[in-house]
Amino acid sequence: MQRNAAASARDQLRDRLRIAIQKSGRLSEPALALLAAAGLSWQESRDKLFYYGESLPIDLLLVRDDDIPGLIADGVCDLGFVGRNVLVEQDYERQSRGEAPAFRELRGLGFGRCKLMFGIPDDWEWDPQAQLPGTRIATSYPALLSRWLAERNIEASVVTMSGSVELAPRLGQAELVCDLVSSGATLASNRLKPVEVVLDSEAVLAGPAGAIADARAGIAELLMRRLDGVLKLRDSKLLMFQAPRAILPHLMQLLPDAEPPTVMSLDGGTQTRTDGDVALQALCHGAMTWQRLEELKRAGARGLMVLPVERLLA
Numbered sequence: 001m002q003r004n005a006a007a008s009a010r011d012q013l014r015d016r017l018r019i020a021i022q023k024s025g026r027l028s029e030p031a032l033a034l035l036a037a038a039g040l041s042w043q044e045s046r047d048k049l050f051y052y053g054e055s056l057p058i059d060l061l062l063v064r065d066d067d068i069p070g071l072i073a074d075g076v077c078d079l080g081f082v083g084r085n086v087l088v089e090q091d092y093e094r095q096s097r098g099e100a101p102a103f104r105e106l107r108g109l110g111f112g113r114c115k116l117m118f119g120i121p122d123d124w125e126w127d128p129q130a131q132l133p134g135t136r137i138a139t140s141y142p143a144l145l146s147r148w149l150a151e152r153n154i155e156a157s158v159v160t161m162s163g164s165v166e167l168a169p170r171l172g173q174a175e176l177v178c179d180l181v182s183s184g185a186t187l188a189s190n191r192l193k194p195v196e197v198v199l200d201s202e203a204v205l206a207g208p209a210g211a212i213a214d215a216r217a218g219i220a221e222l223l224m225r226r227l228d229g230v231l232k233l234r235d236s237k238l239l240m241f242q243a244p245r246a247i248l249p250h251l252m253q254l255l256p257d258a259e260p261p262t263v264m265s266l267d268g269g270t271q272t273r274t275d276g277d278v279a280l281q282a283l284c285h286g287a288m289t290w291q292r293l294e295e296l297k298r299a300g301a302r303g304l305m306v307l308p309v310e311r312l313l314a
């Protein structure tokens with residue numbers, strides 16, 4: 001009897017999708033904001049480590065970002081929001097141990113952008129083949145760095161540190177670093193300069209290498225469709241204006257980021273196909289700045305209006 005109850009509790013759990021996100025750090029807030037924009041809402045547990053999904057059967061597990069790939073590999077979570085840097089590092093680590101791929105990137109999410117880069121002392125020239133052999137390179141990404149070196153047949157020592165990597169040259173632990181860079185301020189304040197990119201990173205949606213099983217597959221698909229809609233709309237606006245029909249081709253050239261527009265005659269359809277005025281609306285995916293609007297106005301558009309777009313179901 002007890003065993004049945006436990007099994008059925010487990011089965012119920014399997015009907016709900018579980019997503020791992022970073023508990024506190026750079027990716028936590030944007031991950032929650034993205035999921036909320038996709039229509040999810042939650043009830044937080046008292047310890048704030050588990051968010052029970054209310055609007056959809058999707059629960060969140062709040063963890064250290066380094067644990068996210070492993071949770072997916074072990075099937076504890078179905079999806080995770082994690083930096084590509086962490087995902088690729090752990091994938092390479094598994095590969096170096098001869099293990100099969102256990103997780104993969106499903107989507108780039110456009111936030112948490114940074115680069116894994118070599119940082120060298122300000123007064124060095126960058127000539128990796130000549131300079132790197134025999135050096136010590138401090139990093140938190142030993143698998144990524146080792147693969148980069150091996151691909152170039154460069155023999156250097158990889159000094160693994162879990163944080164404050166940029167201090168290593170000052171402390172005499174390494175000659176150079178390979179670490180995450182965003183503004184470059186941390187490197188600069190340690191008299192280092194960024195010279196070469198090892199990995200371009202952003203937050204990604206990660207999932208298992210294989211398919212997601214049973215009922216959760218459908219929930220995951222629904223969520224990904226919604227995330228795609230939200231991501232596509234990030235910078236998107238609905239642009240509306242009026243203009244002589246004859247200049248539409250020219251105006252559309254000024255809108256390379258627009259979806260095919262809806263065009264309506266302004267005289268109830270009595271015009272020919274080439275004359276008269278039209279009203280146009282188009283979904284534009286780039287930022288709709290004042291400069292762009294002024295350019296359209298100079299080209300003959302009138303009554304320009306930019307409207308926010310809340311949801312898109314393609």
Ligand SMILES: Nc1ncnc2c1ncn2[C@@H]1O[C@H](COP(=O)(O)OP(=O)(O)OP(=O)(O)O)[C@@H](O)[C@H]1O
Pocket residue numbers: 022023024025026027063064065066082083084085086112113114180181182183201202203
């Ligand atoms: N300077 C930066 N600018 C933008 N994104 C960054 C920057 N540094 C790191 N990131 C991205 O944000 C992710 C999380 O960074 P954070 O510093 O919050 O992680 P952490 O200290 O490892 O946190 P945790 O406690 O979860 O282990 C990184 O793995 C990377 O993808």
Ligand SMILES: O=P(O)(O)OC[C@H]1O[C@H](OP(=O)(O)OP(=O)(O)O)[C@H](O)[C@@H]1O
Pocket residue numbers: 163164165166179180181182183184185186187
């Ligand atoms: O190019 P910048 O804009 O200076 O950003 C780069 C720094 O940001 C990250 O560290 P974080 O601030 O998260 O601290 P950590 O080293 O404790 O992870 C990263 O490890 C770099 O040190």
Ligand SMILES: [Mg+2]
Pocket residue numbers: 064065066
């Ligand atoms: Mg971490």
